[in-house]
Amino acid sequence: MQQENSVEKKLKERIRDVFDDLELVIGYCQSKIPLKVNPLFIQRKEEIDDLIFDNLCINNLATYSYFLSNELKGKIGIVLKPCDTRSITQLISEELLNKDRVKSIVVGCAGILDYKKIVKEIGGLKIISADIKDEHIRIDTIDENFTLEAKNFYADKCYTCNIYDNPPYYDEFIENDSKLNIEPRKEYEDLDEFEKLSLEEINSFWDLQFSNCIRCYACRNICPLEVCRDKCIAQLDVPHWQSQKINSAEGKFFQLIRAFHLAGRCTECGECERVCPANIQLLKLMKKINKDVLKLFNYRPGFNLDEKPPLLTFKNVEKNIKEEELI
Amino acid sequence: MKTLTYIKKENLNTFLEKLNKNYDVFLPVQNKADGTINFESLDIVNDNNVINLKEKTRKSPKSLFFPPSENLFEFEYKKDIKKPDIMEIKLLESEKMISDETNSRKKVIFGIKPCDTMAVKCLDLVFGEGEKKDPYYIMKRKNTILISIGCSNVFPDCFCTSVGGNPFYFDYSDLGLIDMGQNLVIFKLSERDDLRKLLDECNEFFEEREINSDEEIEIKKIISESEKKCSSNWESVNAEDIALDMERKFSEEEMWKNITRKCISCAACTYVCPTCVCFNIGDEQTGMKGERYKCWDFCTNYYYTLEASGHNPREKIYQRYRNKINCKYNYFYKRNKNLYCVGCGRCIDVCPVGMDIREIVKHVRSLQK
Numbered sequence: 001m002q003q004e005n006s007v008e009k010k011l012k013e014r015i016r017d018v019f020d021d022l023e024l025v026i027g028y029c030q031s032k033i034p035l036k037v038n039p040l041f042i043q044r045k046e047e048i049d050d051l052i053f054d055n056l057c058i059n060n061l062a063t064y065s066y067f068l069s070n071e072l073k074g075k076i077g078i079v080l081k082p083c084d085t086r087s088i089t090q091l092i093s094e095e096l097l098n099k100d101r102v103k104s105i106v107v108g109c110a111g112i113l114d115y116k117k118i119v120k121e122i123g124g125l126k127i128i129s130a131d132i133k134d135e136h137i138r139i140d141t142i143d144e145n146f147t148l149e150a151k152n153f154y155a156d157k158c159y160t161c162n163i164y165d166n167p168p169y170y171d172e173f174i175e176n177d178s179k180l181n182i183e184p185r186k187e188y189e190d191l192d193e194f195e196k197l198s199l200e201e202i203n204s205f206w207d208l209q210f211s212n213c214i215r216c217y218a219c220r221n222i223c224p225l226e227v228c229r230d231k232c233i234a235q236l237d238v239p240h241w242q243s244q245k246i247n248s249a250e251g252k253f254f255q256l257i258r259a260f261h262l263a264g265r266c267t268e269c270g271e272c273e274r275v276c277p278a279n280i281q282l283l284k285l286m287k288k289i290n291k292d293v294l295k296l297f298n299y300r301p302g303f304n305l306d307e308k309p310p311l312l313t314f315k316n317v318e319k320n321i322k323e324e325e326l327i
Numbered sequence: 328m329k330t331l332t333y334i335k336k337e338n339l340n341t342f343l344e345k346l347n348k349n350y351d352v353f354l355p356v357q358n359k360a361d362g363t364i365n366f367e368s369l370d371i372v373n374d375n376n377v378i379n380l381k382e383k384t385r386k387s388p389k390s391l392f393f394p395p396s397e398n399l400f401e402f403e404y405k406k407d408i409k410k411p412d413i414m415e416i417k418l419l420e421s422e423k424m425i426s427d428e429t430n431s432r433k434k435v436i437f438g439i440k441p442c443d444t445m446a447v448k449c450l451d452l453v454f455g456e457g458e459k460k461d462p463y464y465i466m467k468r469k470n471t472i473l474i475s476i477g478c479s480n481v482f483p484d485c486f487c488t489s490v491g492g493n494p495f496y497f498d499y500s501d502l503g504l505i506d507m508g509q510n511l512v513i514f515k516l517s518e519r520d521d522l523r524k525l526l527d528e529c530n531e532f533f534e535e536r537e538i539n540s541d542e543e544i545e546i547k548k549i550i551s552e553s554e555k556k557c558s559s560n561w562e563s564v565n566a567e568d569i570a571l572d573m574e575r576k577f578s579e580e581e582m583w584k585n586i587t588r589k590c591i592s593c594a595a596c597t598y599v600c601p602t603c604v605c606f607n608i609g610d611e612q613t614g615m616k617g618e619r620y621k622c623w624d625f626c627t628n629y630y631y632t633l634e635a636s637g638h639n640p641r642e643k644i645y646q647r648y649r650n651k652i653n654c655k656y657n658y659f660y661k662r663n664k665n666l667y668c669v670g671c672g673r674c675i676d677v678c679p680v681g682m683d684i685r686e687i688v689k690h691v692r693s694l695q696k
Contacts, residue, residue: 031681033483038681039589059680063591116361124362126382126482142381142480214386214395217628218593222679229592230629237630243611245622246395275679277385277595279361 007176008053011107014174015048015077022103023074026064028057034130035115035137039064053079055132058112058155060269062087062224069101077103081112082167083157086267086302087224089169093305094265094312096227108176109164113137114155116274121153122146151182156283157270159185168303188291194284206252206285212278213251219272219282220258225265233257259285264293264311267302296320331538333510342532343369343378346435349528350472353391354437355384366391366436380438380506381480387601387673388436388443392450392467395598396622399463399608400424404615425462433521434471442487444475444499445669446601452663453604463621472522475500476511481553484672486561486685492669494553502526505546512546557670561685566656566666572692573657577649579694586690587648589680594625596674596682597651602667605631626650652687 015025019042029040029050037056042048062084068076080088088104091097118137119127125141132138132150139146158164164180167173197205217235220226234242234254242257243250258272266286273283293299297310297320334342346352347369356367357379364379366388372378401424405415439447447468454464478485478494487493495514497503501522503515513533516522526533576582597603607624610617624631627648632641641647659667668684675683 032683033675033681036681041585041588043585064589120362122362123359124357124364124379124382128483214594214598216594216598216625218591218595218679221591221593235628235630237633243620244396244607244609244624245611245620271679275593275595277599277677279363 005054005178007107007174007178008051010174011053011079011105012048012051014172015042015051015079015105016045018077018103018105018172019045019048021075022077023072024068025077025079025105026061026068027051027079028053028059028061034127034139035113035118051079053107055111055113055150055154056115057081058115058274060084060087060222060224060271062091062269063222063271065097065102065224066091066227067229069097075101075103077105080104080106080167080170081109082106082163082165083109083161083267083269084224085167085169087269089305090225090265090267090302090309091227093307094225094309099305103171104169105172105174106167106170107174109158109161109180110176110178111154111158111161111164111180111182113150113153114274116279117153117155118148121148154182155270156190157268158182160187160189169305188287191284191288191291194288207248209280210252210255211248212280213246213248213255214278215246215251215254216277218275218277219280222271222275223262224269224271225262225267226258228261255280255282255285258282259289262286263289264297264299264309265301266290329538329543330535331542332513332533332535333507334504334513334532335510335534337509338532339511342529343437345529345532346437346525350433350435350525352435352437353388355379355382357382366439378438380476383440383482383485383671383673383676385673385677386599387446387671388439389446389450389601389603391434391436391471392447392464393454393604393606393623396620397463398424399619399621401616401618404617406615425466430463430466431470434467435474435525436471437474439473439475439500440478440671441475441494441496441500441503442485442492442669442671443601444473445487445492445496446671447473448499449602449659449665449667449669450604452665472501472519472525473499474502474504476504476506477514477550478553478557479506479549481556481560482672483560484675485557485670486672487670488554488558489561489564489685490666490668490670491566493550494557495550505549507542507545507549514546561670564666564688566660569666569688569692570657570660573653576691576694577653580645582690582694583645583649584643586687587645587682590627590644590648590682591680592627592629592644592647593679594623594627595677595679597625597627598623599673599677601671601673602655602669626654648687652684652691655684656688 025042027040028037029052031038035056039059039061040050061078065078085104085106092099122139128140130139135150137148137150221229234257242253270283276282299310343352352369353366355364356372356376357364358376364382364384365386366384401419403417454461455468481494497515501517501519504511505514605624605626606621608621610619633639641650655668
């Protein structure tokens, strides 16, 4: 059992204070699997003791907000990282979530470690045990031991994050004494190489990526903004838009449906890429679309409660789209 | 005096290559780019990937017998302009599709883990035995030889000992090997004729000598240590008791709701599961031609039970997850006296939200009623 850190203590205290107004609080708890954490659903006050908050809390718990707020009558408390609040903001701005039904308990973030990056670094070996101390990750596998420097293994979004200690939206904010301390990168810097590719190269890149899709729908179901889960047009029988076959063509078709659904709405939390059992680079596609939306409409999803996503509305004249040039 | 038949590990690659001439060899191959391991054909092993017999594969080997999607037959519509009210349907031969080249070629799955062989047994009970048989499955299955290597390495999510197996359970393997450092020692040999043939063909790779007492002790030690490690991951489960408990607590809606809250009802667990057998059958048509296909389906899916009327008997996630657990620990046990969970732990590994099937069963069992 790890020792309670100062932010955990503050978080628990704050939740105890507000708990009586809430029907349920979602937070994080320890997992038996090394370097992973589990979502925790707190219904009784004594369960607050199980809460944790550290640099492994990668899950975006905003995912549960839409469905739980429909299922339960009372108010729901959700422990969020500053970046996760973008998903809540987006849901509220699209009128999918009622602001008064959810209490966002936001915790200052010192960066989160990306499990997939770590596993990739150690060559896909299965982790038997691990611990993190002083910015070093020590990992035991069957035959080998590794010590990795944490600063290289944060989630991609952490390197471009500038809201880790000033969340754009919150009901409660708990400051974290440890701050994000990694070398920042330019936003969408990782797309530079990709954008230089020719159309054929891009096409074959995605063909290869999507050929791995097993259509488990984990990407769709973990996404906080894809509230269409049980009404997805990729699975409808009538009308039967898409075959249920599992092959590369259908995988591509499904992933493109997803991409269009999230165009200009995606808050880039990276959950889709994290959960993909086939390791498809889903976030790259979303980022590229978001980058284009930013350029065309000057819109960044998840920052403004009152702004409508540009692709859910229209203007008679778009400033950055020269229609006459398109004809 | 007992004898020891073994193959030297240094000869393993040449052995596999020789095998590959007469058989399609499938084995755990690790992709160097992202580290994932899956059962792949030996033909694809090149600079970008490497054979890895130690670790667990991400996806189960079930797709080698029960592919994610498979065409059953093709058909063609014919219409005569003079008789517009009559439509003729012509079936293309399905017999040919069952015994086509990929299905009828001899296969060897090398390095399949004992838990996965138990899972193949589960598939056999559904597709290969009983009243209704699946010829597509049987064709692939009967042409496949399973060569397994016992698990000297046990991972935190392994729990085969709890569900009736163990890391050296070779009952459903055709050839069972134990890794003894330098050599792979034959521990179990089935009576299959085609296995004999295979061994005769590769005679030169197998060496035989008398076993000494040290080695005997070592083998026992390897087996008991793995077993001990695996059983520490979860308590032993009495299948009969669990099945009863699952049935008794089926209608504890609140409990089921609470323990499945974090489930997002994706198919990751069922698609990597070696025993999940659900499938759907559909027709796809383009122009006047079409095909009937079978493809994986998953019970945690909303559409799985959606009825034509619009009613859905398993509308909520907890109802669907409850069905999944009951399927593994109750329904199939009642039908076949065989648990449909083999303890491979893949579902625990891939679950995006950390659902642990062991925890769920534990919760259900601990509820007093």
